[in-house]
Amino acid sequence: MLVIKLKEIIKRYLRGIWGIEILVLVILIGFLTISYVKEFNRQNTPGVFDSLFNEQKFIKDTIYSETEEIANMIYYLSNNLKYIEDYDVDKKIEAKVYGESLKNTYKYAILNKTTGNIITSDYGLEEFYGPNYGLIDSEDVLRYLKNRGFANIMIDNVDTFNSYINSDIKYVEKEGLSNYEEFYYTYPEGYKELIREKAITAKLMIVTTIISILLFFKLLINIVTNGKEVNLKINTVHRLFYVLRYGFKYKYTRNKLVTAIVAAFIVIVSYLYLVASIRNQNLLLTLLTRYPFKGTLFIVLIPLLCIVYTVKKTLDIAMINEGLKKLNDGNLDYDIDDIGQKEVKELVDNINQIKDGYKIAVNEKVKNEKLKTELISNVSHDLKTPLTSIINYVNILKDPNITEDERLDYLDILEKKSLKLKGLIEDLFEVSKLNSGKMILNKSDVDIIALVHQGVGEYSSLYEEKNIEFKVSSKEDELVINLDGKLMSRVFENIIINALKYSLDNTRVYINITNKDNELEIDFKNISNYEMNFNEEEIFERFERADQSRNSAVEGSGIGLAIARSIVELHNGNIKIDVEGDMFKLYIKIPK
Incomplete structure (x- = not known):
């Protein structure tokens, strides 16, 4: 049963368009757009995909990016390498580099290609070549770096320049730099954690891209094939706005919301104060400490949503209770909102x-x-x-x-x-x-057309001085229907007499009989001899008269139409009146 229900849920999801997935797709596209733009527009910085597919390139790009500070110091103190071989300048550079936080991270070696002289912060390099120290070339330096297992970058100052020169807004003369080659290096083991973090980011981007593509095509297919199954309501967002909109209006929900907000604020402050400075190799703690605001938001969001959900339950009851009080006070036009x-x-x-x-x-x-x-x-x-x-x-x-x-x-x-x-x-x-x-109805088969003609023939001679003419029309010569002929005859009698009383002199009364699929319709139309300002429904009430005057010269009890409607309703039919200017229209519908 559970498997069947799960299949139905999955099938229903795949065949519809949902607001939450549109929101997720928009968020994913936004995240991916920012990430890919940043990735493809990067300059002199390592790429996250290199950490996953090309670690050596990632390490070299990282060294290139992070040695900008060292290159800046060297170029500043040596006047763009013009005095790099001066002993005092060499000592100043070495002292400056060792006085910074990078002293134990990166080493440098600057080689004069014409003299073979080398300026370096690496004593191991000096010891490695010993007496030949002033007679080495770039191949010798690279051999040393390889033997010692250093990850390195080499700057030839002809085709490639260091990150300081490429990123500095000031102009640096490059003519004299071509005599020197620069080497920046460090041990690659220090990049393992960074590579792992960046690889996770790369994998996340790939997975997110795949999910976005699948979600996009799922939405596209459903728009084309099943556009009617659309549900754009996002319950979580809807509930959040619902609570924020109405939560502060009621005492109980207001107290809970204030408590929740204060608690969240305390958690944020405590976290930022106590946790944000902690550094740990654990991935989760690293994420939270490196991105304290995002991490805090993630931690606070789950309990906050739980509190909002609880407040919403109380809010629903409070709103219903308020609505019941209004109804109890006699405001019967008030409708309680069915939000919930x-x-x-x-x-x-x-x-x-x-x-x-x-x-x-x-x-x-x-x-x-x-x-x-x-x-x-x-x-x-x-x-x-x-x-x-x-x-x-x-x-x-x-x-x-x-x-x-x-x-x-x-x-x-x-x-x-x-x-x-x-x-x-x-x-x-x-x-x-x-x-x-x-x-009790005494039903029998009755020709309704003959019954109408009988009523017209019997009563049309009344009020002869008014000269009213009756026109009966029907596509059939005979329409037999099972009903109480005596009572229905009374209906036609009352309507015909009313038409004679209230029709304008020298006019016609039109009676049209229509045979429809499931019912029979008889329409009466005549021109009124007075201004019709009555209510179409109230005219059927007992003792209600169309001319609104009980002293009218036209005799009548005002009961005829009430009797007619009662008889028609006994036959499960209905009767209604329509007024258009001076035209009085009465419609009778009787089911077969």
Whole structure:
């Protein structure tokens, strides 16, 4: 199982692009660029690759570079070798060299090619040639150096010059130098540790180069073949900035961060004071003592990251706790940020979902209270108006002085008012029944096109004075669907009557029936005879009327659309309204 999981992780890594590897690649390229530029632009200094592939050249380059100080002393005291053979000058040079730190490291020998005379700090060379000391040449010197096992460089002052001359910004006359050859030498054993360190650097550069090339081609291949699998988020960097951004805001995390920073500072100071001066042949200690700042950073970084990780856990809890306090104070619009690890994100997500559910419940309760108040007010008004008329006309009928014709007229009015009151009460009970969930649908196969035509034919004769024309269109002659025909007929009745009431005179009402793959859509469009400034959702509420006036000359209870929506929703459909200028559009969608 572990092997399979590991294979999946490796496969997922190879098939994606990750922010951390891009960061690593940038760092590696930066490191390699600096290293290679320094390597190829070096002058008179040893190269790290020579320490790995050509030790002899590395040693010679090192001798050449590090003998600049000796050459400087010699040239300064001898006036550029003009007085090098003067006894007093020779002693001054010898005393000066032996008084410096290089006295036990490098030796020099300066040979006059024309006379065979030699000036040297090496008594062994004088003893080696004895009586022939003033009659030797460069081959003799090189033979001595080879016999004694010295690593050396030879400066002929014709084609090659010492590092002092090559690096000095001042001009040195080279004409007289051609009479002399310079030898600088030392024992090669002293370079073993340096060669080992530089070889490690060379190997590191080679390995880093290989890793960078592989990483580059891996990214390039994934960009070309799998550009969608990109995850540029770097969790470690993200967490670090996250802690630094929010860590000082909260008491508990602030204390831990301050403690961590103080502890890190103490470690750095202690290390620099106690350790930075220690010299040891151990590679790790050598690295740390030679590069105290880098070594200190390396040592401090690991525990510091551990502390930051611990602080982040506390920080997550502190932020969640603060968010809960805001929610508890009634700020239901506040969302807790889901910044954190998987468990924290799940916790925050659950809290936000609970908050959203609570917010919806509160809003629904407020809305229901508002609707309840409006319902009582509207029902009272709509019931009171015809009831008041009935009471008034009943009182009039009690008057013995009215004529028979007047009595008949008043009875006719009473009948209309009574029927209106009855219809209103029936509508109210029907809405209550529909919303209670107790309504049982009596479904059967119904031709919806015929049902629409039936509604238009039955009610289009109402409000004849308005001259409203209905246009029903459909690509099919018959569309049979399983639904409650009686209730759906009531839907079309309410919509058609509303269209007649609120359409502009001498206009058309368009009804379009569309048969789609999984649903049936019926669209109603008409031109309104008033300015439509209502809310499309609120118009479906009970006793809400489009003309916003309960004293409108147009009769209506404001319950028709509420009934229509309830019936459509019972059929698992939906109904919505769209207003565009004076165009009123109503869409009904019923699943097949």
